[in-house]
Amino acid sequence: MDGAIKALERFERGMRFAGAVALTRTGKAVIAAEQHEMRDSFDRPTPYTLNSLKLTPATPDRLEAMVAPKDGNGGTPAWKYLAPAILGGARRMKRFEVRLGRGGVSDNAFVVPGRGATLDAYGNLSRGQITQVLSRLRLLDAFGANVSAKTIRRLGKRKLLVNRGNHVQLSDYFVARQHGNPNGRPIAVYRLLSKGKVVPVLVFTNRAPSYEVAFDYFYAAELAAGQAFDQELSRAIGQYLR
Numbered sequence: 001m002d003g004a005i006k007a008l009e010r011f012e013r014g015m016r017f018a019g020a021v022a023l024t025r026t027g028k029a030v031i032a033a034e035q036h037e038m039r040d041s042f043d044r045p046t047p048y049t050l051n052s053l054k055l056t057p058a059t060p061d062r063l064e065a066m067v068a069p070k071d072g073n074g075g076t077p078a079w080k081y082l083a084p085a086i087l088g089g090a091r092r093m094k095r096f097e098v099r100l101g102r103g104g105v106s107d108n109a110f111v112v113p114g115r116g117a118t119l120d121a122y123g124n125l126s127r128g129q130i131t132q133v134l135s136r137l138r139l140l141d142a143f144g145a146n147v148s149a150k151t152i153r154r155l156g157k158r159k160l161l162v163n164r165g166n167h168v169q170l171s172d173y174f175v176a177r178q179h180g181n182p183n184g185r186p187i188a189v190y191r192l193l194s195k196g197k198v199v200p201v202l203v204f205t206n207r208a209p210s211y212e213v214a215f216d217y218f219y220a221a222e223l224a225a226g227q228a229f230d231q232e233l234s235r236a237i238g239q240y241l242r
Helices: 003-041 078-085 095-102 125-137 151-158 217-241
Strands: 053-056 066-069 112-114 163-165 168-170 173-177 188-193 197-204
Touching: 003 053, 003 066, 003 217, 066 078, 078 217, 095 112, 095 125, 125 173, 125 197
Parallel strands: none
Antiparallel strands: 053 066, 112 197, 163 168, 173 188, 188 197
């Protein structure tokens, strides 16, 4: 009798192990399906976006596998920028937009790329140029990160320091304000390319960019899980019984 009970206990543990394996593999199938959906839904999704989901595997004691957006690890949490595409509605302010607002540059406005903006391979504002703008406008917190005297001398030799009447601004970037009034509403960050030639780089808008539902996250997850689980459970049980 004891042997039969022990055999049943071993079988139960084996089935729970097989269930955990099947659930974890199903979670991996869900992530693969979400990545496929991202490629279909977004224009040139970045690797950061494609790898924005994490899998918490199931265990024999916790028969549940969970797929969820990553926390960010110091960067922007995935749920913050995926939520508008999943749920629709206005997007949240990005970190550099918040910094521009706190620095008194943008009047807490949102930013859209101007004609002189540098875009990366995915059509987004280049991180390098964002850092350059923040540095030139002295909005970086890190010691030594803001524009250096060496850079100012180099810009001066190339005549790329903005001249505002009796005041020379120590940068090739400047904030244009409505009607040219120093206290007017900020319109954009411009860059001086050469004498008399400027281009808008960051254009300010008080209207938050709004998104329609573009990424069918929940449907993709449900479809992938429904298709994968039975197959993965049969496979895991077969491997256990082999």
